[in-house]
Amino acid sequence: MEKNQVAKIAITSDADVALVQALDSVNQGNSGGRVTKVELASWLILKAAVAMNTQNIDEIRKAHFNQSIYLENLLRTLKQSGRNALSFDEIENLQSILKQKLIHPKKTTKPSTEKEGVAQIKKIP
Numbered sequence: 001m002e003k004n005q006v007a008k009i010a011i012t013s014d015a016d017v018a019l020v021q022a023l024d025s026v027n028q029g030n031s032g033g034r035v036t037k038v039e040l041a042s043w044l045i046l047k048a049a050v051a052m053n054t055q056n057i058d059e060i061r062k063a064h065f066n067q068s069i070y071l072e073n074l075l076r077t078l079k080q081s082g083r084n085a086l087s088f089d090e091i092e093n094l095q096s097i098l099k100q101k102l103i104h105p106k107k108t109t110k111p112s113t114e115k116e117g118v119a120q121i122k123k124i125p
Helices: 013-027 037-051 054-063 067-081 088-103
Strands: 006-008 122-124
Touching (some): 067 088
């Protein structure tokens, strides 16, 4: 890895465990040097970003779908268009989205003192 500027990012503890396991696998039997956690995380992110496709994007959006935000945006769009009601197709789409989310509810975890799931990036000179 080149000596570029380093940015810090906060990840969940589950992601950290998976990263450490992957790091152990990469370094086990590697006689050509040691890969660091930063190098592996950067490599994985760059590879995933290049391989991003519509299926991945949809999967990420579904995993982080928020009904309240969706409904607020839908209401804002409706108000901006000057309409008082949704069209039949819009209602059908709304019902489909809300039913789909009810089938696959987001997992909840116990509260933590850390801000998990929030990417915090800080450039280090």
